[in-house]
Amino acid sequence: MTRPDSLLPRESLLWIFAAQFTVLLPHFTRLPLWIIFGWALAVLWRVEVYRGRREFPGRLVKLLAVSVALLGLVLSYRRWFALEPMVALLAVSFALKNLELLSRRDAFLSLLLAYFVAATLFVFEQTIPYALYGVLAAVVVTAALSAQLGGFSARPRRALGLSLRLLAQSAPLMLLLFMVIPRLGPLWAVPQNSGGASTGISDSMTPGDFTRLSKSDQPALRIAFDGPVPAPEQRYWRGLVYSHFDGRRWSQGFGVDPREGAPVSWRKTENPLPEVGPRYRYRVIQEPTRNQWLFAMARPHSETRGVGETRDDRLVRSVPVYSRFAYDVRSWPRSSLVQRPELGDFERRRNLQLPAEGNPRARAWAQNLAQEHQDGAAISAAVLEFFHRRFTYTLKPPALGQDSVDEFLFGSQQGFCEHFAGSYVFMMRAAGVPARVVAGYQGGEWVDQEEYLLVRQYDAHAWAEIWTPSRGWQRVDPTAAVSPERIRDGLQSAAAEEFMEDSLLPLHRFSLLNRLRLQWDMINYRWYQTVVSFDSDSQQNLLKRLLGEVSPLRLAAFLLIPAAIGLCLLLLWLWWGGRGQQLPRAQRLYLKFCRRMAGVGVPRRSGEAPRDYARRIATEAPRLAAMASAVTAAYERAAYADDPSAERQLGRLLRQWRLGAMLANVAPRRHQAQA
Structure with a gap:
C-alpha cells in the first residue's frame, strides 16, 4: 500500500505533464493523431483523479486501453521493424503510464522514460534546431525530476536552476565520453517506413x-x-x-x-x-x-x-x-x-x-x-x-x-x-x-x-x-x-x-538575407562535419592529435587526469562554502549578523537560540539591544513564518548597521570591563 506521504502533490503532477508535453511536441507532426489524443485523454483523466472526481482505472480498463493502443499501432504502420512504429510504441507506453501515476516511484519511472522519448528526436533529425530543442527537453525533464523532492524544490525558479546546474556540471563528462567512447553504428541506421513523401529527384x-x-x-x-x-x-x-x-x-x-x-x-x-x-x-x-x-x-x-x-x-x-x-x-x-x-x-x-x-x-x-x-x-x-x-x-x-x-x-x-x-x-x-x-x-x-x-x-x-x-x-x-x-x-x-x-x-x-542564409548553411555544414559525422575514424584521428599514440595507458591517463582535477575542484568548492550557498537567504543574512556581532566582541555560542543570543547581547552590549531584537524578530518571521516582507526588512537592517559607529561606542565599555 502506498503511504500518504509518497503520493504526488499538485506541483509534481504539473511538472510531469510539462516534461511529457515538451518531449512529445516535436513528434506531433509524425505520430498518428490518435496517439496525441490518447495522451491528452490520459492526462485529463489523471487531473480528474487528483480533483477527486474520478478513480484510478481498474485492471479491466487498463487492459482495454492497452489492447486499443496495440490495435491502433497495427493499423497505422505497415511494418514493425522500423523506427516510426518503435517510437510510436514508446510514445504510447509513455501516455498510458499516466493512468497509473500514483506515487513518487511512478513519477521517477515516467520521467526516466521521458529521457528516452527525448532521445528519439535525433532518430529523425540531427540538425542544430533539433539539438537545441533536445537540450531544452533535457532541462525540463531534469527540472521535473528535481521537483519531485517536493516543497521548496518544486518552485519553477528553484527546479530550473538546479536542472541547469546539474547539466552544466555534467557537460565536461559528456564531452570527454563523446571523444573516447567507441563509436557504434547510429540508431537511425534502422530502416524507417517509406510511406512518407520523399524530396528531390524521383525514380x-x-x-x-x-x-x-x-x-x-x-x-x-x-x-x-x-x-x-x-x-x-x-x-x-x-x-x-x-x-x-x-x-x-x-x-x-x-x-x-x-x-x-x-x-x-x-x-x-x-x-x-x-x-x-x-x-x-x-x-x-x-x-x-x-x-x-x-x-x-x-x-x-x-x-x-x-x-x-x-x-x-x-x-x-x-x-x-x-x-x-x-x-x-x-x-x-x-x-x-x-x-x-x-x-x-x-x-x-x-x-x-x-x-x-x-x-x-x-x-x-x-x-x-x-x-x-x-x-x-x-x-x-x-x-x-x-x-x-x-x-x-x-x-x-x-x-x-x-x-x-x-x-x-x-x-x-x-x-x-x-x-x-x-x-x-x-x-x-x-x-x-x-x-x-x-x-x-x-x-x-x-x-x-x-x-x-x-x-x-x-x-x-x-x-x-x-x-x-x-x-x-x-x-x-x-x-x-x-x-x-x-x-x-x-x-x-x-x-x-x-x-x-x-x-x-x-x-x-535581398543580398543581406541571402548572405545570412549562406552563413546559416555554413554553420550547418560545420555542425555536421564536427558533431554528426564524428565516426570511429574521426575519433581515432582526434585522439592521435591529442595523445600522439592511442594506447591503453595514455587513454587511461587521458580519462583519469581530468576526472581527478574535476573531483579536486568539487571538493574545494564544497570546502570553500558551497554548502553555505544552499542555505535560505534569511539564514544567510542572520549568519552575517552573527559574524558582525562576533567582530564587536559578542560571538554566538554553539547551539545558542536566536532569542537567547539577543538577550545576552542586551546584557553584554546594551547599546546593541534594539538592533539585536529587531534583527532577531525579522529573522524569526522570515525563517519560520515564510514572510517575504520580513526577509526584506532583515536585509535593510543589516545594510543600515553602521559598524564603525558601533565599534566606537562599544570599545570603551570593553576596556572598562577588562580593567
Missing part, C-alpha cells in the same frame, strides 16, 4: 517534374573537394538513369533499380580502376531522400561502407538515405578510361526502346537524319543545331498532349531541361543511336569561407548520354545548346525573371 520523369523542383531552394548536396575543383561546365552530379519510355513517362526500367534486385557491385575489387589517377576526389554530404540512389560525377568509385556501384556509372546505398549521409568519392574522366566495355545486345535493345506508336513526325524526321548522316555524332549535332536555332528555355512551358515529343519539337518549342533531354533521346533512339536520359543536379554555389559546393534542389537537371563505338557513352546536354548560361552560371542567371518568383520570400533578391 521517373514526366514533363513538369524538374520545373517543380526549380521552385525549391532547399539544400540537396554539399561537396568538399580534396584537390582540384571542376569547372561549372563539368559539375554534373548523376543519380538516376532513365532507359524506358512509355510515350510520356521516362523511368529506370527493369533491371536498373536496386530495389528490384538489379546487380550492384558491393565488392570494390570487382570494378577494375584505370591506371591513371582520379581527377577529382571529394566528399558528398547528401540530404535525406528516403531513396537508395546517391549523386556523383561520371565514373565514380567509393570506398564508403554500404555504397556500391551500378553498371550504368551510378552510386547506390544498401539502405535508403533517411538522414544526412556522407560518402567519399573518386571520379575518373571517361577520356582517361583505356578499356571501354562493349554495348551488349540487351543493353542496346534497352537503350533503343520506344513505344510502338506515337509521335510520328519526330520518328519520320529522325529516320531522315539517319539517312543523311553516317554516324551518331553527326545526327546529334543536327538535333542540337535545331534546338539552338528555334527553341526557348523557360520555367513555365506550356502543357503537352498525348504526342508530347511532336508537340514540343514542332509546336510549343518552349521547355525546361526534361523537355530537351527527353525529346533528344527520343530522336536519337528513333534514328538508331542508343541513348538514355540521366537525372541529377548540375552546378552549385561555391562557398569560399568553408570551401565546399552547395547544391540546391533548384539545381536539379536532366541531360542525355549517347553511345558511339569510338567513344562509348558520352554526355550530351541539349539544354546547353539552348541556354548555355544555365550550365555556366546556374538557373538564376538563365531564368532571372522567372526564378523563384512564386516564393513567399525571394531571398535571392
Whole structure:
C-alpha cells in the first residue's frame, strides 16, 4: 500500500505533464493523431483523479486501453521493424503510464522514460534546431525530476536552476565520453517506413517534374573537394538513369533499380580502376531522400561502407538515405578510361526502346537524319543545331498532349531541361543511336569561407548520354545548346525573371538575407562535419592529435587526469562554502549578523537560540539591544513564518548597521570591563 506521504502533490503532477508535453511536441507532426489524443485523454483523466472526481482505472480498463493502443499501432504502420512504429510504441507506453501515476516511484519511472522519448528526436533529425530543442527537453525533464523532492524544490525558479546546474556540471563528462567512447553504428541506421513523401529527384520523369523542383531552394548536396575543383561546365552530379519510355513517362526500367534486385557491385575489387589517377576526389554530404540512389560525377568509385556501384556509372546505398549521409568519392574522366566495355545486345535493345506508336513526325524526321548522316555524332549535332536555332528555355512551358515529343519539337518549342533531354533521346533512339536520359543536379554555389559546393534542389537537371563505338557513352546536354548560361552560371542567371518568383520570400533578391542564409548553411555544414559525422575514424584521428599514440595507458591517463582535477575542484568548492550557498537567504543574512556581532566582541555560542543570543547581547552590549531584537524578530518571521516582507526588512537592517559607529561606542565599555 502506498503511504500518504509518497503520493504526488499538485506541483509534481504539473511538472510531469510539462516534461511529457515538451518531449512529445516535436513528434506531433509524425505520430498518428490518435496517439496525441490518447495522451491528452490520459492526462485529463489523471487531473480528474487528483480533483477527486474520478478513480484510478481498474485492471479491466487498463487492459482495454492497452489492447486499443496495440490495435491502433497495427493499423497505422505497415511494418514493425522500423523506427516510426518503435517510437510510436514508446510514445504510447509513455501516455498510458499516466493512468497509473500514483506515487513518487511512478513519477521517477515516467520521467526516466521521458529521457528516452527525448532521445528519439535525433532518430529523425540531427540538425542544430533539433539539438537545441533536445537540450531544452533535457532541462525540463531534469527540472521535473528535481521537483519531485517536493516543497521548496518544486518552485519553477528553484527546479530550473538546479536542472541547469546539474547539466552544466555534467557537460565536461559528456564531452570527454563523446571523444573516447567507441563509436557504434547510429540508431537511425534502422530502416524507417517509406510511406512518407520523399524530396528531390524521383525514380521517373514526366514533363513538369524538374520545373517543380526549380521552385525549391532547399539544400540537396554539399561537396568538399580534396584537390582540384571542376569547372561549372563539368559539375554534373548523376543519380538516376532513365532507359524506358512509355510515350510520356521516362523511368529506370527493369533491371536498373536496386530495389528490384538489379546487380550492384558491393565488392570494390570487382570494378577494375584505370591506371591513371582520379581527377577529382571529394566528399558528398547528401540530404535525406528516403531513396537508395546517391549523386556523383561520371565514373565514380567509393570506398564508403554500404555504397556500391551500378553498371550504368551510378552510386547506390544498401539502405535508403533517411538522414544526412556522407560518402567519399573518386571520379575518373571517361577520356582517361583505356578499356571501354562493349554495348551488349540487351543493353542496346534497352537503350533503343520506344513505344510502338506515337509521335510520328519526330520518328519520320529522325529516320531522315539517319539517312543523311553516317554516324551518331553527326545526327546529334543536327538535333542540337535545331534546338539552338528555334527553341526557348523557360520555367513555365506550356502543357503537352498525348504526342508530347511532336508537340514540343514542332509546336510549343518552349521547355525546361526534361523537355530537351527527353525529346533528344527520343530522336536519337528513333534514328538508331542508343541513348538514355540521366537525372541529377548540375552546378552549385561555391562557398569560399568553408570551401565546399552547395547544391540546391533548384539545381536539379536532366541531360542525355549517347553511345558511339569510338567513344562509348558520352554526355550530351541539349539544354546547353539552348541556354548555355544555365550550365555556366546556374538557373538564376538563365531564368532571372522567372526564378523563384512564386516564393513567399525571394531571398535571392535581398543580398543581406541571402548572405545570412549562406552563413546559416555554413554553420550547418560545420555542425555536421564536427558533431554528426564524428565516426570511429574521426575519433581515432582526434585522439592521435591529442595523445600522439592511442594506447591503453595514455587513454587511461587521458580519462583519469581530468576526472581527478574535476573531483579536486568539487571538493574545494564544497570546502570553500558551497554548502553555505544552499542555505535560505534569511539564514544567510542572520549568519552575517552573527559574524558582525562576533567582530564587536559578542560571538554566538554553539547551539545558542536566536532569542537567547539577543538577550545576552542586551546584557553584554546594551547599546546593541534594539538592533539585536529587531534583527532577531525579522529573522524569526522570515525563517519560520515564510514572510517575504520580513526577509526584506532583515536585509535593510543589516545594510543600515553602521559598524564603525558601533565599534566606537562599544570599545570603551570593553576596556572598562577588562580593567
